Amino acid sequence: MKKILFGVIALTMAFASCKDDDGGDDMMMNGPTPKDPDKAEVVSVDRFSADAGNLMVRDGSNGLPEANEAINYDMGPFITKGLGPQGEMVEYYNFDVQPTAPAPIFVLFRNGESTPVEGQLNIINVIPGDAGYNDFWLVTKVTVPSDYKANVITSFSEIASAGYPTETTTLVVNCPVVPEGSTATKRIGGGNAGLIRGWYKGKVVNYFSFEEKALMTSNGMVPTSPIFVTFNINPDMSGGGPPSGFKTETSSDQTHNVIETIPADAAYSPLWLVNVYDNAAFDNVSDLTSAKSAPLMASGVATVNCPVVSIN
Numbered sequence: 001m002k003k004i005l006f007g008v009i010a011l012t013m014a015f016a017s018c019k020d021d022d023g024g025d026d027m028m029m030n031g032p033t034p035k036d037p038d039k040a041e042v043v044s045v046d047r048f049s050a051d052a053g054n055l056m057v058r059d060g061s062n063g064l065p066e067a068n069e070a071i072n073y074d075m076g077p078f079i080t081k082g083l084g085p086q087g088e089m090v091e092y093y094n095f096d097v098q099p100t101a102p103a104p105i106f107v108l109f110r111n112g113e114s115t116p117v118e119g120q121l122n123i124i125n126v127i128p129g130d131a132g133y134n135d136f137w138l139v140t141k142v143t144v145p146s147d148y149k150a151n152v153i154t155s156f157s158e159i160a161s162a163g164y165p166t167e168t169t170t171l172v173v174n175c176p177v178v179p180e181g182s183t184a185t186k187r188i189g190g191g192n193a194g195l196i197r198g199w200y201k202g203k204v205v206n207y208f209s210f211e212e213k214a215l216m217t218s219n220g221m222v223p224t225s226p227i228f229v230t231f232n233i234n235p236d237m238s239g240g241g242p243p244s245g246f247k248t249e250t251s252s253d254q255t256h257n258v259i260e261t262i263p264a265d266a267a268y269s270p271l272w273l274v275n276v277y278d279n280a281a282f283d284n285v286s287d288l289t290s291a292k293s294a295p296l297m298a299s300g301v302a303t304v305n306c307p308v309v310s311i312n
Contacts, residue, residue: 034151035202037121043203044068045127045179047096052128054097055242055304070181079186080246080306082227082257085288089312090259093184093210095176095305098135098271100221102172105137105198106159111146119150122198123159127177127205135176135305136215136222136271141167154199172215172222174270174307175207186309188212188263210270210307212263224303227272228291229257230279235297247279256282258291263308270307275299 046067048058056077058064065071073079073093084090106123107116123142126133143165144153153159159166175196187193187210195206215223235241246255261268277285281294 031149032152034149035154037151037197037199037204040154041203042180043127043200043205045177045205047071047128047176047178049129052133054302056094056096065179068179070179070183073182073184074186076253077245078184079309080257081254082259083255083285083287083291084262084311085258085260087287088262089254090262090308091186091310092259092270092306092308093186095135095307097302098222098305100224100271100303101132101134102136102138102217102222103132103134104140104168105173105175106140106142106156106166108142108144108148108153110148111143113146117144117148117150121151121154121204123154123156124177124198124200124205125156127200133177134222135174137173137175138217139169139171139173141169143167151199154203155201157201170217172217174210174215174305176305177205177207180206182206182208184208184309188309188311210309212270212307212309213268215269222271223267223269224271224273225267225269226260226275227257227304227306228260228275228277228285228288228294229255230277230282230285230294232279234279235276241276247282256285256291258285258288259308260288262311268308270305272304272306273300274302274304276301 046052048056048064050057056064078094080092080094082090082092103126108120109116142159185193189212191211192209196209198205198207230247231241231244232247233240233244246257248255276297277291277294278297285291285294
């Protein structure tokens with residue numbers, strides 16, 4: 001329990017510390033100069049390239065944003081109306097398929113201190129399109145000297161070169177990396193709905209943070225929770241499955257996709273294990289019980305990052 005509590009506190013402080021830093025007093029005596037995030041180059045991000053995307057790959061006709069173009073996740077196809085286990089109306093964002101193996105995010109602590117270095121941006125070493133990228137990050141503690149100044153270190157290679165000790169926690173955070181200017185305004189339970197800045201190989205990177213439920217690794221992996229979905233065309237037919245879009249109610253964008261857990265549940269995870277049911281059962285599906293009773297076309301076909309952002 002102490003380890004979990006430490007992780008949650010560390011994460012909260014880490015994200016709270018991702019603020020603009022004026023660098024006025026950050027010159028190290030006879031040492032390296034801190035970098036100013038306001039003056040640093042911002043990395044280009046493309047979530048819809050063939051390397052980065054899976055269900056959402058730009059093809060020139062589907063209207064997905066161009067490389068490094070700001071994304072509005074409050075508009076389709078990036079937000080979906082589904083159903084909760086008891087038939088609640090829920091909304092969730094769509095951040096595409098993500099693996100269960102988290103990528104590390106590095107949070108810096110001065111030697112002997114229990115809170116992250118104030119003003120230091122967190123550090124990642126992969127972005128969408130890079131091998132090993134994941135929206136889900138495993139918080140990794142980095143211990144730096146007691147006289148360390150914020151934002152002297154801005155890349156994993158600098159951490160490694162300095163030989164700073166690292167400690168892998170079990171805390172997982174859902175922080176999709178997106179182009180600068182992107183928006184996703186909905187959250188459950190409050191929290192920061194704006195972009196948070198971090199470092200990637202000496203450049204500034206922007207990401208969202210979804211904190212509707214504290215997540216811990218399960219055997220080193222991101223935990224998953226089932227979701228039952230159906231498409232306009234069943235996946236065993238030509239043009240079926242995801243390309244045909246989710247089936248919705250007439251003249252509505254309400255799907256009958258049903259999630260098995262909500263953030264209040266102990267087993268909740270925003271990384272959903274996708275099960276596809278026959279769209280002939282669409283009208284009969286209204287909650288988890290009826291979704292599980294529907295004829296199943298395929299099970300466990302993908303893991304998708306879809307944080308729940310509203311429940312009515």
